[in-house]
Amino acid sequence: MTSSELRERFAASIMPNYGVPPVALTLGRGCEVYDADGRQYLDLIAGIAVSSLGHGHPALVKAVAHQAATLAHTSNLFVHEREVQLAERLVGLLGGDAKVFFANSGTEANEAALKLVKRAAGSGRHYFVAADKGFHGRSAGSLALTGKESIREPFGPFGMDVRFVPHGDLEALTEAVDENCVAVFVEPTQGEAGVVPAPEGYLAGVRALCDETGAAFVLDEIQSGIGRTGQWFAHQEEGVRPDVLTLAKGLGGGLPIGACVGFGRYADAFHKGDHGSTFGGNPVACAAALAVIDTIESEGLLAHTSVMGDLLAEQIEGVKHPLLAGQRGSGLWRALELTGPHAAHVQEQAAVRGFLVNAVAPDAIRIAPPLVITPEQIGVFIEALPTVLDAAEAAATKEHQS
């Protein structure tokens, strides 16, 4: 089966919401993946910040295979050890005084957070505050909180009063939040907006405002959590703790899992029967997440991520090209800032030369490789980057002329 045949079958059988992705993948090994025609790529996007251990990591393979062969599914009618172990591990990494609800994806983790804060707020509070251009998922509640108008508006109204403020603007947030606010939903760095960090001190400001007004502080670390920034969690950098934390993506290293963590009084805010999921906390997904956490620890991947992230940033800064304005982000979660809306061409030309990157915004390329990427692999990409940018520039010029 060739890539083009597979893409044709995709178009004929899969709904058109994703369009037809340009590359058809069949195999992954470490940071390398192969398409259906046998072409090799350096994976610099890791399934959108998911495959943190790379592809086919023996620890993940062993944990998943063993669990699938032992007990693949229980539902929430039964207790099983992997789920309890994983919750304990997460609570340990977060410093205690917390409990976890497991879901299957990011959007479901945020739906759980939404219900949790509503339950904890009681009846007086009636509105939410979230950030312009923010992204919290595609299901109705998460979408209502999503600041990207183009993807939210066609599906509203949602029956929720959500007020949007500019990302990272503490003054605007202070204006918007009072004692009638249920919760503030924040990303530490906006991933889908183009890896846009909040200014230093912003999370501490959100914490103080929520303490003052009694609104819940919900931190969406679905993209930033589990090592991506070189810390277990991005909020640990600022030494603040939210009331509710949501996780997914890198947690399962490629297996679908999400988590909603409640701290303090939010740990026990749900009543029995308030929420549930047939697959949430599935043993195979939990075994994968345990393997991810163990491997990040045993292979020193937090420190490695910081070092590789700094190296990547430094080397990008060293590339001088008219299309490249600079870079932003932290750890192995970066955006190439382009001087114009050339991201689609850069993504395409990178793939032609064997690099998978993501045109996350018209003028930004997201780079979020597996956390196991090596200096040599970063070097290969940086060496090719000027050629990729030249080709993107030529393609843009050609498009403009035609």
Ligand SMILES: Cc1ncc(COP(=O)(O)O)c(C=O)c1O
């Ligand atoms: C910050 C953030 N929240 C929520 C989500 C939704 O996650 P999922 O696609 O797993 O539903 C995403 C996905 O990109 C995300 O980046």
